[in-house]
Amino acid sequence: MRYVKLPSENFPEFFEKLKEIGKVYAPVRHNSIYKFDIVQDLSEVALDYTRTLLPPKKFFVKPRDPMFKIKGEEIVELIEEKSFVLFGVHSCDIHALKILDRVYLSEPADPYYKARREKAFIVGISCMPDEYCFCKSLGTHFAMDGFDLFLHELPDGWLVRVGSIKGHEVVWKNQELFEEVTEEDIKNFKEFEEKRSKSFKRELSKEGLADILDLAFGSRVWKKYAEKCLGCGNCTLVCPTCRCYEVCDNWIKAYESLRIRRYDSCFMPTHGLVAGGHNFRQTRLDRFRHRYYCKSYFDPSSGFNCVGCGRCDEFCPAKIEHVKVLEEVREGLI
Amino acid sequence: MNPYKSYDARIIEVRELTPREKLFTLKFLDPKIEESFTFIPGQFVIVDIRGYGEFPISLCSSPTRKPIQLCIRRVGRLTRFIHKLSEGDVVGIRGPYGNGFPLEKMEGSTLILVAGGLGMAPLRSVLWYAIDSGKFEKIYLYYGTKSYEDILFRDEIIYLLKHGEKLNCHVKLAYEVETPSCVYLEKGFSEKVCKGLVTDLFRGEHFDVENSYALICGPPVMYKFVIKELLDKGLSPGRIYMTLERRMRCGIGKCGHCIVGTSVSIKYICKDGPVFSYWDALSTRGLI
Ligand SMILES: Cc1cc2nc3c(=O)[nH]c(=O)nc-3n(C[C@H](O)[C@H](O)[C@H](O)COP(=O)(O)OP(=O)(O)OC[C@H]3O[C@@H](n4cnc5c(N)ncnc54)[C@H](O)[C@@H]3O)c2cc1C
Ligand code: SF4
Ligand code: SF4
Ligand code: FES
Numbered sequence: 267m268r269y270v271k272l273p274s275e276n277f278p279e280f281f282e283k284l285k286e287i288g289k290v291y292a293p294v295r296h297n298s299i300y301k302f303d304i305v306q307d308l309s310e311v312a313l314d315y316t317r318t319l320l321p322p323k324k325f326f327v328k329p330r331d332p333m334f335k336i337k338g339e340e341i342v343e344l345i346e347e348k349s350f351v352l353f354g355v356h357s358c359d360i361h362a363l364k365i366l367d368r369v370y371l372s373e374p375a376d377p378y379y380k381a382r383r384e385k386a387f388i389v390g391i392s393c394m395p396d397e398y399c400f401c402k403s404l405g406t407h408f409a410m411d412g413f414d415l416f417l418h419e420l421p422d423g424w425l426v427r428v429g430s431i432k433g434h435e436v437v438w439k440n441q442e443l444f445e446e447v448t449e450e451d452i453k454n455f456k457e458f459e460e461k462r463s464k465s466f467k468r469e470l471s472k473e474g475l476a477d478i479l480d481l482a483f484g485s486r487v488w489k490k491y492a493e494k495c496l497g498c499g500n501c502t503l504v505c506p507t508c509r510c511y512e513v514c515d516n517w518i519k520a521y522e523s524l525r526i527r528r529y530d531s532c533f534m535p536t537h538g539l540v541a542g543g544h545n546f547r548q549t550r551l552d553r554f555r556h557r558y559y560c561k562s563y564f565d566p567s568s569g570f571n572c573v574g575c576g577r578c579d580e581f582c583p584a585k586i587e588h589v590k591v592l593e594e595v596r597e598g599l600i
Numbered sequence: 601m602n603p604y605k606s607y608d609a610r611i612i613e614v615r616e617l618t619p620r621e622k623l624f625t626l627k628f629l630d631p632k633i634e635e636s637f638t639f640i641p642g643q644f645v646i647v648d649i650r651g652y653g654e655f656p657i658s659l660c661s662s663p664t665r666k667p668i669q670l671c672i673r674r675v676g677r678l679t680r681f682i683h684k685l686s687e688g689d690v691v692g693i694r695g696p697y698g699n700g701f702p703l704e705k706m707e708g709s710t711l712i713l714v715a716g717g718l719g720m721a722p723l724r725s726v727l728w729y730a731i732d733s734g735k736f737e738k739i740y741l742y743y744g745t746k747s748y749e750d751i752l753f754r755d756e757i758i759y760l761l762k763h764g765e766k767l768n769c770h771v772k773l774a775y776e777v778e779t780p781s782c783v784y785l786e787k788g789f790s791e792k793v794c795k796g797l798v799t800d801l802f803r804g805e806h807f808d809v810e811n812s813y814a815l816i817c818g819p820p821v822m823y824k825f826v827i828k829e830l831l832d833k834g835l836s837p838g839r840i841y842m843t844l845e846r847r848m849r850c851g852i853g854k855c856g857h858c859i860v861g862t863s864v865s866i867k868y869i870c871k872d873g874p875v876f877s878y879w880d881a882l883s884t885r886g887l888i
Contacts, residue, residue, distance in 0.1 A: 339608065341605060343602045375603075376854055477864060480864045510855060510857060511855050512855075513653070530856070537857065546820075
């Protein structure tokens with residue numbers, strides 16, 4: 267890894283340089299929430315944001331995504347992507363993108379997702395956990411790859427980790443903005459990370475979790491929470507690793523339609539419904555449990571399908587807490 | 601290459617099999633694709649009615665016979681739409697998808713095909729492949745149908761009831777609803793046709809369980825009963841294969857609709873299946 271320092275006074279200019287790559291999207295405050303939105307000036311960016319409502323997946327798996335234009339029997343693919351910058355991504359969300367990569371880039375690769383991934387310039391930013399974060403227990407609180415540049419806050423600027431060739435190029439072209447990292451910077455970086463590490467309030471005990479959950483298929487805890495759950499699907503929409511989609515053909519003119527995909531949620535009763543009325547996940551309980559199993563699926567090569575970002579907790583209207591449900595299921599087992 | 605883009609295929613024949621099911625014979629417009637399109641019995645394609653949507657359908661013809669055929673039941677919006685199309689119309693086809701039956705592994709063995717209702721469609725592909733290739737010891741087909749009118753590929757089934765032995769293929773048929781035609785058929789083939797369920801057909805039968813594979817396809821409720829009978833006969837779980845169905849959108853493991861299983865084993869019906877062995881069912885909750 268290459269490390270350089272970006273002094274505070276050069277930060278605005280660095281930000282301006284990023285605009286040369288393409289449109290810059292960054293977290294901005296919107297009433298009581300944060301969201302990734304297009305920004306013109308550094309002053310619009312909420313550098314100390316906690317989490318956005320929709321995660322960065324919205325740039326790669328779009329909420330509403332035209333795939334083809336259909337005119338009569340002719341079908342034309344709609345892949346046209348421009349370079350863009352995703353500025354200020356937290357490490358849990360970087361890990362989540364890697365989980366999405368495994369799905370969308372595995373053979374056969376999804377061409378829409380792939381094009382966007384290749385066009386994206388990702389700048390990570392360090393953060394402090396709030397009461398919902400449990401990324402540390404999942405090992406997703408620090409990103410070793412999956413970004414082009416990663417900015418770590420220092421008292422007088424930023425320690426920048428360069429994570430890709432694209433990242434190197436930006437630093438190379440703008441050498442005058444960067445300095446060598448000093449011992450003082452390293453000390454500050456270390457202190458920040460230690461302080462951060464101690465600030466996590468929530469922890470998921472993942473020891474043997476996958477097997478424990480599998481054994482607890484009939485647990486009463488699922489039922490208890492399925493009764494509380496409103497089945498709204500918020501938790502799936504805001505989850506950075508949820509990516510179920512539905513496809514539909516929409517007529518836009520008399521002779522022209524668009525094949526569009528859009529977010530779907532396993533909380534919707536239609537998710538498992540097939541023709542003839544048979545539903546493979548008939549009850550709220552079936553659907554509630556399915557989501558926990560999907561998020562807690564343990565892939566030996568890459569870990570869980572949850573990165574501990576805390577969105578599902580913060581935005582659940584029934585105040586259902588992910589870690590609490592899993593802990594109770596674990597306790598209920600014996 | 602965009603894997604979601606379907607190829608144009610012309611409907612060259614439409615045959616009414618029952619009042620609900622039609623058999624569509626299709627040829628790709630691009631001769632190169634028509635030439636190179638191959639598949640394994642048990643695989644499926646996604647049919648694309650442009651402007652209306654897509655749906656998965658098993659290939660029901662044998663890879664040994666061209667052109668490809670799809671047997672489609674009219675159940676909802678899109679299947680109703682395709683039932684209105686006729687010879688000369690063009691639809692999109694993408695695929696083949698899924699794993700198919702591991703037939704290579706089964707060569708030299710006896711095949712026990714157990715079909716319930718529309719489950720006959722994918723198994724017809726296996727049936728004719730097995731007959732045409734001559735690579736299997738013996739073929740048994742146990743087919744459960746609602747009534748005489750619901751028998752899919754009736755002419756082929758009757759042909760095999762009559763002449764199957766010559767092809768090393770033994771067919772038995774169970775029907776649920778008694779009609780004059782069933783009674784007539786039962787009279788003609790008293791050993792092979794009876795009133796009852798598909799499980800009644802092979803209950804008394806003897807197989808060389810060490811050298812047989814069972815291949816099952818039918819409605820979701822059928823699997824547990826059929827598998828129980830087969831296990832009771834001494835067939836190993838690794839010799840029992842079934843093809844399953846789920847709601848599908850992409851067919852290639854992206855859209856998430858066909859996921860089953862739990863925290864230790866998640867399977868995509870579209871790419872890990874639709875064919876699974878009973879070992880898979882034992883280790884993946886919710887598979888059957
Ligand atoms: C692997 C596989 C193989 C199949 N093989 C056959 C076959 O050989 N012959 C046959 O007649 N049917 C088969 N089916 C079922 C067939 O896909 C559905 O009957 C069909 O999608 C119904 O579409 P519809 O628009 O008429 O129904 P609607 O009830 O109007 O359904 C609306 C939409 O839901 C989706 N949907 C509904 N049911 C299913 C389903 N079972 N699977 C996936 N998506 C569904 C479809 O996209 C459909 O457009 C198969 C299904 C699968 C998964
Ligand atoms: S399950 Fe909840 S905590 Fe885990 S990644 Fe999804 S939204 Fe974040
Ligand atoms: S956000 Fe909460 S209430 Fe809504 S579906 Fe998820 S768990 Fe249920
Ligand atoms: S059909 Fe989309 S994941 Fe299987």
